[in-house]
Amino acid sequence: MPIFEYKALTSSGKTKKGIVDANTARDARSKLRSDHMHVTEMWEVADKKSRKDQSVSKKTRSLTAKKGKPGGLLSMEIELFRPKISTRDLATFTRQFSTLLRSGIQLTDALNALVEQCVDPHLERVLRNVKEEITSGNNLAEAMAKHPRFFSDLYVNMVRAGEASGHLDVVLTRIADYLQKQASLKGKVLAAITYPAIMVIVGLAVVIFLMSYVVPRITQILKDRGQPLPFITEVLMTASDFTKAYWIYVLLAMVIGGFFLKSLIGTDAGRLKFDSMLLRLPIFGTLFSKQAISRFALTFSTLLKSGLPALDSLKIVALVVNNAKLTQVINNIHARIIEGADIATPIRKSKVFPPMVGYMVSVGEQSGQLEEILDRIAESYEEELDLTIQRLTSMIEPIIIILLAVVVGFIIAAVLLPLLDFSTM
Template sequence: MPVFSYKAFKESGAAAAGVIDADSPREARSKLRMQNLHVTQLDAVVQGMKAEAQKKRRLFLPKFAQRKSPIEIALVTRQLATLLGAGTPLNEAMKAIIEQTGNTKINAVMRDVRERIGQGSTFGDALANHPAYFGDLYVNMVRSGEASGSLDQILLRLADYMHQQNRLAGKVMAAMTYPMVMLVVGLGVVTFLLGFVVPRILDVLEKQKIAMPLPTVILVTITNILRGYWPFLLGGVIAAWIVFKLFTNTPHGRRAWDGFILRVPALGELFRKAAISRFASTLATLLESGLPVMEALSITERIMGNVVLAEVVAKVRSRVMEGSDISAPLKQSKLFPPTVCYMVAIGEESGQLDQMLRKVAQSYDEEIELTTQKVTSLIEPIMIVVMAVVVGFIVMSVLLPILDLSNM
C-alpha cells in the first residue's frame, strides 16, 4: 500500500504534518478529512525513494556515508531488537516502531516495510526495497537472522555495529572540523582586511604621494587583483571544483584521489586506520552473524569507503576463492599493518577469525582516538603560525609607509 506524507490544518487552525497509508491520494485525503484535517499538501513518499537512493549512490561520498539518518536507523534497529527479544511478533513490533518514530521519512519507510511483510514478503526482502536506508550489509544480516531464527540477536548486533561506525565517523570528523573552521575564519579575516580595511588606508597613503616599500607594493597589487578580478577568481574556484568532482567521478580519478588521501601526512594515517577499523568490525559482524566468508568479503569491499583499500579486499576475496587464506594477500598489499595480518592469521588458524577481527577493531578504535588528538595538536600550531604570518605581513605592509610618513 502506498504511503503519503501530508501537511494540513486542524479545525483549531493549528498546523499538522505526518504520514498516512492509503491505496490512492483520494483515499488518503478522505482518511484525513475523517480526522478533521484540511489537507494543504499531499505527496507520495515511498515511490520516490528508490530513485532518490540511486541518485545518492551516484554521488562521490563513501558508501558508508550514504546511509540516511544513520543514528536514527541504529536507534530504530535497537528498539526493534528489544521488542523481538521480549517475544513481540514482528508485525506488532513494527507497529510500535511506527507509532513512536518521529522522523517522517523513516516512518514512511517502516510503514511500507510492514505493509510488504503483511503481503507475504520476508523482512529482509522488504528492507531491500529501501537501499538508501538499509544497505547490503543490513539486509544480508537480517536475512541471515531470519534463516537462523535469531533475528533479535542479529538486530542487536547490527545496532551495536552502526553505533560503533557512527562513533568512528564522529572521531574522523572531529579531526577535520577544527582545521576547516580555522581555515574559514582565517580566510574571512584576510578577505575583510584586504577588501575593506586595507584599501581605505592605502588610498590615504597614495594621496600623500610617498614611495611605497616593497611589502606595501605587493599588498597593493594583491588588493587590486582581488578587487578588480574577484568574479573571475570566484568563477575559477567554482570551475576547479567542478573539474575536480568530474575527475574523481571517473574510476582512474577516484583511485588517484583515494591513493593521495592515504599518503597525506598525519591525515592519511588517520584515514587508513579508520578504514582498517571499518574492515575489521564489518567483517567480524558479518561472520558472527553466520554469513559465508565470500559473501562477507564482498559486502565489506563495498563499504570500505576507499577505492585503493577496496581493491585490496577484492584481491583477498579472489585469492580466498582460489584456496588461499585471508592474511597472505593482506600482507602482500603492504597497506595493512603487519600486526593486523598476524592477528588475522592467528584467527584463521585457531578458527576464531571473528573474535580476532573484533579485537583488531577495538584496538584501532583506540588508536584512532589517539591519532585524532595527535592530528589536532599538530594542525593547530601550524594554522596559528600561518595566520600569524599572513596577518603580520598585512599589518607590516600598512605600518611601514605610515612610519616613513611620520619620519618625513
Template sequence: MPVFEYVAIDSAGKSRKGIIDADSSRTARQKLRADGIYPSHLEETQAGETSDTPSRFQFQFTLQRVRRTELVNTTRQLATLLSAGLPLVSALSGVLEQVRRAPLRRVLSQVRERVKEGMSLAAAFREHPKVFPSVYTAMIHAGETSGTLELVVERLADFGEQQLALQRQVRSSLAYPILMLTVGLGVVVFLLAYVIPKVTQIFVDMKQDLPLPTTVLIGVSELFHKYWPALVLVLIIAFLAGRYYVKTDAGRRRYHRLLLRLPIVGPIVEKVAMARITRTLGTLLNNGVPLLSAMEIVRNLVNNVILRQAIEEARQEISEGASITAPLARGGIFPPVVIQMISVGEQSGNLEGMLFKVADTFDSEVESSVTTLTSLLGPVMILVLAFFVGYVVLAVLLPIFEMSHLVG
C-alpha cells in the same frame, strides 16, 4: 505498491493515524477494517526514496532521505522489543508507532505488510536498498536462518551505534579547527578587500618609493579588489574540473591513492577504513555469513577503489582455495598488524574475535590521531593568521617610519 496515510478511529473509540501499504484505497480500507480500525480520511502518498525510481525533485529527495541515526535508533528499538519476546509483526508495529518522520514510517509500513504476507524480514528489507545497506540485510538473513534474529538485531544496533559514535567524535574534534579556519579566511578577505586598499591609497597618492613589503601588499590588494570575480570564477572552474576528473576511473584511482599517501591525513584515512573493514567483516562472520559473501559485502561498503580492488583480488584467491591471510598480504595495501592479527585468528579459529580487536585498536588510534591533529590545528591557524596580520602591520608602518625619518 502504493502507500496510504490514514486518520481513523479504532474499536475503542480512540483517534489514530498512520500509514498502510495496499494495492488500492479500497484494499487499504479493507485491511484497516479487518484490524478494527475505521478510517475517516485516507490519502495516497508518494513513497519518496523508498522505491528504486529516482525522485522527481532532487531537493525533495534530500529532505526525504532516511537518516542513519534514525535507522540505528529503530534497530535498537526493534532489538529491545524482540528481546522482550514480542512476535516480529508486533515488534515492527511497536517500532512504527515510535517513528515520527514520514520517510522511515513509509518504509517500515511496507516492511510490516510484507512480513504479514509471509515474506522474510531480510527479503522485505532488500526491497529498500537505499535505506537498508547490504550488510544489514545479510546479517538479518543469517539471523533468520539460524533462529537467532533477536541476537543479530541486537548486534546490528551495537554495530551502528559504534559507527555513529566514531563519526560524532571525529566531527566534534574538527568543529573548532573549521570554525577557526572560517573566521581566519573571513578576516583575511575583509582586510584585503576593504581595509588595506583605503590605507595603502594614502601612500600611493604620495608618489614616493615604497618598501618592498608595502609594494607587495598593495599589489595583492589591488589584484584581489579589482579581479575578485575572476578569481572566484577560476576557483569554481577548478573545483568543478577537479570534481569531474575524480569521477573518472583514472582520476578516482589517483585521488584515492593520494588520500592514502598524504603525510598527515593519509594514516588517518587508512585507519578509519581498516577499522570499518575489520569490524564489518567480523560482525558478518560472527553472525554466520559465509566468508566469501561477507568479503563481497565489505568490498561494496568500501569507498576507496584501491582498498576495494585489494579486497576483490583477495576474495578471488580465497574462492580458489587460498587462505585469507596470504592474498591480503600480497596486495601490499593492508598494514602488517592487520595481516598478523588475521593470521593469528585464522590459525586459532577465532578470526572474528581478532577482527574485532583490530577494529577496536584502529578506532582508538583514529580517536587519538584526530584529537592530536585538531589540538595542533588551532594554534597553527592562529600563528598563520597572526603572521599575516603582522605582515600587514609591518607593511603599513614601514612607510610611516621612513616619512618620519625624512621629516626629522
C-alpha cells in the same frame, strides 16, 4: 491439496520447521500468521529444486543490490530521491526493534510500535511499507531490500542471516552496535578535520576582508601622499589590486576546479587515484588509513558473527569500506580465496594493511577465532585513531595560528610602516 514445507519464527523468536496444507503459498502463510508465526522460507514439498533456485536468486539479488518485483523499478527510482536516515538514528531504531523482539513481541506488532513512536516522517513511511510487505507474505529482509536508501546491503544480508538462524533479535543488536561504532568513528574523523577547516576558513575570510576593503582605503591615502613606499607595502598593494580586480575570476576558477575534481572522482580510475592519494597524505593519511582498517575489521567481524560465509562477507565489506583503494585490495583478497589461498596471505602481501593485521588474521584463522581477532584489530585501530586525532589536533592548532598570525602580521606591518614614516616626518 498442495503441501508446503516452511521455516518460520515463533513469537518468542525461535525457528520452527514444519509442513502445512493450503491451496496456495499465500494461504499457507496466512494460516501460519494466524498461529503467530513469521515465515522466513516456504516451498512446495514436491518442488525442492525451485526452493534451491529461489534461495540462490535471493542471495544473488541481495549482493548485487537488485530489489524485488513489487513496485520494482519505479519504487527504486523514487527511493533515490528520498533523504537517507542518519547512521545514529538507524542505530537507535535497530536497537529498539531488537528490544521489542527480544521481549517476545511479534514482528508486525513490533513494527507497529516503531511506526507509532517514529518522529522521522521518511522513516515512518518506509516502516509502514515494510510492514505491508511482510503482511503480504514477504520476509523482513526482502521488505527492507526495497529501500536501499535506508537499509544497506550489509543491513539486509545480516537481517536475512538472522531470520534464517532464528536469532533475529541477536543479529539486530549486533547491527545496532556496529552502526553505533561506525557513527562514532565517523564523528571522530570529522571532528579532527572540521576544527582546523573552520580556523582556516575564518582566517581566509579575515584576510579577504582586509585585502578587499581595509587595505585599498589605506593604500589610497598613502598613494595620495606621493611619498615612496616600503617594499612590503608595494607587494601588499599589488596583491590588493589583484584581489579587487580579479576576485570574480579566482572564484570562478575555484568553482570550475571543484566541478572538475568532482567529475574526476566520479570515474572509477579517478576515485581510485584520489583515495590512494588520501591514504598517502603526510598528515591526514594516517588518520584515513586507520579509519578504513578499523571499518574493514569491524564490518567483516560483524558479518561473520551473523552467520554469513567469508566470501559473501568480503563482497559486502568491499562495498562499505568507502575507499576505492581498500575496495580493490579486498576484491583481490576475495579472488585469491576463490583460487585456494587463505585470508591472511593476500592481506599480508597488500601494501594497504600493516603486517600486524595480516599476522593477527592468520592467528585467527588457525585458532578458529577469526571474529574475535577481527574485533581486537578494530578496537586496536580505534584506540590508535583516538590518539592520532589528539596528536593531530594538538599539532595543527598552533601551526594554523602561526600561519594566520604571519599573514595578518604582514598585512598590518605593510600598512603601519609607511604610516609611522609619515608621522615622523
